Amino acid sequence: MSDRVAVVGMSIRAAGVRNTADFWQLISTGKTGRREMGQGELTRRGVPERRYKDPAYVPVTYPMADSLGFDPAAFGFSGPEAELTDPQHRVLLEECYRAVESSGCFIGSLPDRVGVFLGSRTSGYGPRIEYLSAAAGLDVDAAALAVGTDPDYLANRVSYAFGLTGPSMTVLTACSSSSVAVHLACQAILAGECDSALAGGVALDVGDAGYLFAEGSINSPRGRCEPYMASADGTVEGNGAAVVFLRRLDVALAAGHPILGVVAGTAVNNDGRERAGFTAPGVAGQVELIEEALDVAGVPADGIGLLEGHGSGTSIGDALEIEAAAQAFGGAGACRLHSVKANIGNLTAAAGAAGLIACLLALRHERIPPNAPLLTGAPPVDLRGTPFTLADRPVPWPRSATGRYGAVSSFGLGGTNAHVIIGDAEAEVRLAARRGRSWQLLPLSADDPERLRATVEAVRTAVDGAPADVRQDIGHTLRTGRPGLAARTTALIPLEGNGTWPDPDRFRTAPPGPPPLVFLLPDEDAGAALALYRTEPVFRSTVDESLAVMAQTLDPATFAAVRDAVRAGGPVSPPVLHLLGIGQHAFLGELGIRPDVLVGPGAGELTAAQLSGVLSAEDAARAVCWRGQALADTPSEAAAHFARRLREVRLHAPGTPVVSGVTGSWLTAEEAGDPGYWGVQLGEPVPVGEAVRTVVSEHPDAVYLQLGGGTELLAAARRGGVAEEAVLAAQPDIFQAVGALWERGVRVDWDAYAERDRARRIDVAPRAFARTPWLHPALRGHCPGIDPAELAGKQADR
Template identity: 30%
Template sequence: MSEREPIAVVGLDCRFPGARDADEYWALLMDGRDGTGRVPEQRWDAERYHAADPSGPDSAHTARQPGRSNTVRGGFLHDADAFDPAFFGIAPREAAAMDPQQRLLLQCSWRAVEDAATAPQDLAGTATGVFVGVMANEWAHLALKDYDEITARHGSGNGYFMGANRVSYHLDLKGPSLAVDTACSSSLVAVHLAMNSLRWGECDHALVAGTNLIMTPVINIFYTQAGLSAPDGRCKSFSASADGIGRAEGVAVLVLRRLSDALADRQPVYAVLKETGSNQDGRSNGITAPNRWAQEQLIGSVWQRAGITADDISFVEAHGTGTLLGDFIEAQALGRLTSGRSGGSVALGSVKSNFGHAEGAAGIAGLVKTVLALHHRTVPPSRFAHDENQKLDLPGQRLSLLKSPLRLPSGTVHAAVSSFGMGGSNAHAVLASAPRTVHRTQPGAPGVFTVSARGAERLRANLLAQADALSRRPGDQLAQLCWTSNRVKSRLPQRVAVAATDLPALVAGLREAARRSDDPARPGPGRRPAPSVAFAFTGQGAQHPGMAAAWYRSCPAYARHLDALDELLAPHTGRSVRDLLLEGDADVHRPRLAQPALFAIGHAMAATLAEAGIRPSYVLGHSIGEFAAACVAGALDPADAARLVARRGELMETLPEDGGMLAVSLDAAEVEPLLAGRRRLGLAAVNGPGRTVVAGDRGELAALADRLTERKVAVRPLAVSHAFHSPLMLPVVEEFRRACADIPVRRPDLPFFSTVHGRELTGEEFLDADYWARQITAPVRFAEAARGLFATGVTHVVEIGPAAVLTGLLARLRPADGSPVSLHAAHPGEHAPGHRPQQLFGELWCAGLTPDWDLLYADSDRLPRRLPPYLFDASFRAWRSGGGPDLPEPSASPAPRSADTTAPPPADGGQSSAGEAPDPLAALAHRLVCRIGGHDPASVHDDSRLHEDLGFDSIQAVELKTRIERELPLLGTLPVEELLESMRTVGDLVRYLRDRALADATPTLTLTPEGTGR
C-alpha cells in the first residue's frame, strides 16, 4: 500500500442542531437555515446564569459579570438523552450512568457502518480502528461531584477514552481505539490519525468521529469572560456583524477505507480524502490566539502533498468561528495561497454559521458538509454572505462567500477543510470527488428484501422507513437493493422478508408487513429453539408443464445445478429434460420423462439450498422422491440416480395403460379388507387419516368406486397414466432390480425416513437393489414415515418439488402444538410467481436460518447500495436531575414469604400456574437481576440472557454475587467462577442457586419480607 494512497469515505451518519441525520443536515445547509435556539430547560436555568444588558439579551455590550454568560442561545440537539440500551446489550442503570456522548457515538457508529452498505457484525473481530475527537466531558463533572453517589458504573461511564472504547467494545473492533483532544480541531486531527493508520496497514476500516454536548454553562461563561461569546449565540462567519462564538452540539461518524479496497468491493464512495495534516501554532501572541503563519504553512504543505494548487480548489470549508480576530487571521492565511489563483474565486464558507461552533465535533461537522457537497456536486450557500466583512478583503484574496448554491463542474473536483484548536493544534484536509464508476443492472431481476430489528415495534418503524426510501429509488436497482438488505439488514432477531419483481410491489409488501407487525397474534421476541430442517421430496403426480421454470429464470445457482443434472440425464432420456421444463412441454406427464424431471428438479433445489448453507438434518421422499432424498443423504450418487430414474420411468411407460389410481376418504385399515380377492388392485399410498390411495386395473377400480359411493364414502380418480405402486407394476420389477445391481451400497449419512418401511431406516437396512425394486410395488407409507420424522423434534420441513403437494399432508399430520412448520419450494400450477426461490430463502431466514443470499443474484446485482440506517428505540431517557444524572430505580418484584426450594422454577420471576406454590429462588433471582440492571421486571424472563440481553458484565456479576450472599446467607460464599459459569440465562442462575441449596442440604428456604433467607 502507498503512503499517499487516497482514503475513501464510504459511510457516514450525523446529528447536528436542526438535523437528525445526514439528509436533514444537507437540507439545513442547502436551505441556509439557522439551527440555533434557546438553551433547553433540560440543560440548566439559562436565565439564572445570564447577565443581560438593559439594551436587550442579544446586545454585544452585555456586561462581563463574573459567573455569568452573555447568551441564552446556542445550537442544541433534540432528544440528546434518547438511547436504545437493549439494542447494545447495556443494562438501563449502566446506560443512565454513561456520558450521553458515548450513547450518541454508539448509535451513530452503527448507522454509519450500515450506511457504508456493511453489516456492523461483519466488522466484529477485525482490526477496525476507532478515532474519536472530543474536548468536553461535562457529564463527568455532574455525575462525579457527589462522592457518596459514585458507583462502579460511573468509572466506565465517563472519561474521554471511553467514547472510542465503547464503540470498539460493543462492535467488537480490534484495531486502534483512541480519543483525541486538541480542542476545536479534535475531530479533524482524529481524521488525520485515522488516515495514517489506514495507510500504515494498522486497520482496513476506520471509524472516525467527533462529539460534543453542552451540559453546563461553564464554557459559555468562559467565552463571555474572555470576550469570545456572541450575545445572540450565533457564529456569523466572515460577516461584518461577527461578534463572537455561538456554541453548538453534534455528533458525526465517518467510515473510511483505502480507496483501492472500496473500489475492489464496488462499495459506494461519497468522496475521497487525498491528504491531511496537523501542526501547532507554537509560541504566538497568546496560547488561545490563532497563528496566521502556522495556518498558512499547514495548508500549503497539505496541498503540496496532495499534488494540487489553489487553481485546483473549488471551495474551502473554513474554521470560521465568527470572531473578528479569528476570521481575519484565517482569511489572510488562506488568501496568501489563493490570491494568485488564475481562475475565478474559491468559494468560502463555514457550517458554524448554520448552527454554531461544535467544538470537539466542529472539524467533522465541516468535513461532513464538504463530503456531502462533493457527493451532491453542489456547495451550499453561506448564511451571512449578504453581510460580508469588507475589511477582510475576500475578493482581493480570490475568496467569495456564496449567496446561493454553487453547482460544481463535471470531472474531478477538489475541496479543503480547516479546523484550528484553541490551544494551537491545527488540522487541514484536502478532498476530491469520488471517481465515477459505471455498473450495469438487470431490470426485472427479482429479489428478496430483508428487514430485521431488535423488537416488534422497532421492526415496524424500520419497515416503514425502508418502504419510504425505496419508493424514491430507480426501479432497475431492485435486485441490488435487495442484495444489500440481505448483507446489512438481516442479523437481528425480529425479521421480515418480502420478495418482489418490481419496486412498487416491494414497497407495498413492506408496508403491509409493517401493518401486520401490529397483529397481537404475531410471535413475540421470546427465545426460539435452534431450527432443524428436514427435506421432503415430492413424488409423481406433482408434475406439470413449465414446472419450476421460475426457479431456473430467477435463481442462477439453481440454473447451474439443473444444467448439471440435465447433462447426467441426457444420455438416458434421449432429450434435454431442462428444455422440456422450460418450454412447458406436455410430454412431462409421460413416465419416461416425468420421473427424471421430478428427480432433476428435486435434486437441483436441494443442491441449491445446500450450497446456500441450508442443509437438512433429516430426509424423506414420496415414491420417486426417494431417489433425490437418497442422493442428499449420501446413499446414492447423482449419476447413478439419474440412470436409475430414467430406466424406471422408461420401464413403467412400456406397461399397458390399463391401470389407474383412486383416492379414498378412508383410513388404510378400512381400505385393506375391501381389496381382499382383488388381485389386480393394491394399496398404493397411505398419506394420512382418511387419505388412502388404491391403484390397479381400471375396471376393478371402477367397481370399488361404485361400492364406496353407495356407502357415502368420497372417492376421486387421479389423473395418471399407469397404476403406480400396484400389482400391475410387477412385470418391470425384476428388470429394474438388475438395473440397480451394480450401484454401490452405502448407508445414508442422514436419518432417512423410508416411505417403504414407514419409519427411519435402521443401521442394518440399506438402499440397495432389493429396496429400489420393492419400492415399485410397495405402498407409500408416507403418514407413518412423517410421524416418525415429527418425533425427532424437527422444527421445519421443506417440501422439495415443483408443487406444494406434501405440505398440505404434513399440516394434517403434525401434532396439536403446530410443529413442525411446513414450507414448500414451489407453488402449484403453471402460473407460479417468478420469485418463489426468493420467497423460500426469506421464509427460511425468518425461521432463524442463515442462507447465503448471493446464490439468488447474478454477479451484476451483487452491488452495494445505500439503505436508510437503523431506527433506534428512543423511549429510554437519562439526563440529570438537580446536580447529577438520573439513575432510575425500577420497582422490584415482591419476594414470596416461604416456599419449598425444590420446586421447579417457573418462568417470569417465580409466577406460578394456578394452584402451584410460587418459587422463592426464581422470584429472588428475578428481583435482584432487575434491580441491579435497572430492568422492567415484565421484560425479564427465564430465557433472558444475562450478558447479551440484560447487559451484565463482571462488575454487575460481582454485585449480584454480593446481593445473593447477603440475602441468602445459608448458601454461604458463592465462588465467582461458578457463578459466572451459571449466568448464561436467568433460568440457569435459578437452577444454580437451587443446586447450591440442595448441595448444602438446606431442606427449606424461608424468605422474610425483606428477602433475607433464615
C-alpha cells in the same frame, strides 16, 4: 492496493439536525439551530436565578434534540450500564452505526479490518455522578463509571460493540480532534493497518444552558457565532456528533459503495512556540499546514473551490486564519469561504468532521451554501486582496472535467492543526456495473412489528417511481447491507411496474437461532414450473449433469420426454421430479440454505439418498430410471429386480438424516447400504404422516420446505402436526420461498445471492432505534442542558 481513500458513508446530528438531509437543508438555506431561552425555560431547567439574572449571563444554546435517547438492547447494554455511560459515548455508537449504514453496509458484518478514530469534548457526566451520588450517600460502581465516561474507552467501546479489529484510539486535540482523526484514519488505511475506518467526534454537554461571559474569553457576549463577519465577537459551543466512514478506494469500488468523495490529501502539524501564547493561533503553522496538504494532494491552490474554514468567530482568530490561508493560496483564483459553525455552533471535537460533511454535501448537490450571518444582516470582513469570497445565497458548483476540490481547516487550542482536501470521484469511479434478476427479493426487518411497519412504508416510498437500476440498488442493499432483526417480512418487486407489499398481519418474528429445516421430496406432481433452468446457472448445470446420465439409461423416447419437460415444460414423471429436486437443492445450497432432515416417499427417497450422500449424483440418476423401469416392466418382481440393479452402485451411510419410507423411522447406515432395503422400498411405503411424526418428535420447531410441486406432502405434514405457517412450497416461485424461509429464521447467504444479483449500495431504510431517554438517577434535576420535558413520562416506561 489503492493509494487513495474514499468517503463512503457519513452521519451527523446537531442543533436542528437529525441526519445529513436535515444538515444540508439547514446550511443550504443559511439557517441555524441557535436557541435563546427565556426565564421560564431556564427556571424549568434548574438554572439558578442568581445565575440567569447575572448581566453577564448569555442564555443561548445550540441544542441537539433527543440527546439522551438510546436503545440499550440494540447495542448490547443493560439499563444500569446505559445510565452510567456518558451520552457522548452513546451518541457516537449510534452515529458510527449510521455512518456505515449510509454506505449500504451493516457495521456488525463488515468483512475487513476496520479502524476507529474518534474525539470527544471534555465531559462532566462522570464527575457529576460521583459528586451527586456521594452527596446523597449512594454507592457507584467506580470501574463501570470509568469505562462508561472516560475518553480512553470512547473508540474502544465502538470497536467492542461492533467487533471491529483495526486500530482503535481516542483523539483529543481540542477543536481539531475529528479532523486529526480523519488524518490518522487515512494514514492507517494507506499503511495497510486497516482497509476501512470510522473517524469523527462528539461534543455533547448535559449542563449546557447558556454561559457566563468573561472578558478575554473566546465566547461571544451576544451569543452569536458569526465567522468571517466584521461583527464577530466570539464563539458559541454547539452540541452534536459527526462521523465519516472511510474505505480504501479499490475496496469501496469492489463493494459497490457510493463514493461521496475521495480524500486527496491530509496534513497535521503544531504551531510550536510561533504564536503569541499557548491558547493563541499562529499564522506560520497554518500556512505550512495548508501548503503541505496541497502538496500531498497534488492539487494547485486555484483548484480549491470551497474552503470550509475553522471559523472560530473570534475577530483575532478569523483574521489570522484568513491571513494564513491567503498566504498559502498565493495568487489563486476565487474560492468560497464558509464555516458551519455559523449554523450549528462550535462542535469543538466534532467540528472538523461536520465541516467535512458539509463539503461532501456541497459536492453532491453541486452548490456551495451561503454564509448564514449574511442572511441576517451581519457585515462581512473585508476580503480584498485575498482569493476568498463570501455569499448570501447558494452558489452553483457544477462538475467539471478538471474535477472539484474542497478543503477543511481545523485548528485546536494548543496548536494542533489539521487540513483535509476532498475531491470528486472520477466519472468512471461513480459508475458501477449492475447485474440482476428481473424480480427483486427484498428482506425487510426491524426490532419490533411497529418499527417494521415504518420500514416497509419507507422502502415502498423509495421503490415507487424508482427506475430499474435504483430498484436493483435497493434490493442489493437490503439483502447484503442490513442486519436480519427479529420482526421480519419480505416483498418481491419487479424492476418495472408495481410489486406486492406485505400487510402487517404477514409479519413474523424470527426465533433467536435458526430452526431445523426439513426438505420434503415428492413422488408425484400436478405440474411444476422450471423457469430456474433458464435463469439460474447452478440449477441448470446440476440438472444437465444428471440428464446426461439419464440419456444413457433411458430409451430415446422416454429421455426426450424428460428432457423436454425440464427445458420447456411438459408431463411430469419421477425422473423429472428428481431433476427438479436436485436442481432446487443446488440453488438453495448456493444460498447457504441446506436441510437438516430429508423426507421423501417412493422415488423421492432416492432423491433424498443423493442429497444425503447415500448415492452419487450419477448413481442416483440411474437408480431413478431403473426404479421406473422396474415398476413398468415387472411389477410383480418389484422389488428383487431393482435390488439387483442397486448392487451395481456404491451405497454409503447418510450424511444428512433421512426418514425411511419403509419403517417411518430414521434411515440407518445398515439400511442405506443394503440393496435389499431399496428393493423393499419399491413396494408399498409407510404413510407419509408417520414419517412426519418421526421428525416432529425430534424437531418440534422445524420448518418444512417441499421441493418440486404438488400438495400431497404439504397436506401430510399438516396432518402430522406441523403448524400451517411452518409448511412451505418451493413452487410456484422459489424466490418467495427463500424469503419465507428467511422470515422464519432460516439463514440465507445474501452475499452468495449477490453473485447473480449485484448492484450499488445506497442509503435506504435506516434502522429505527428506540428513543427512550437514559440518565443516571443522581443527575435528575441537575442537568440544565436537558429540558425536563424530554424526560417526563418516558424514563418510567422502561
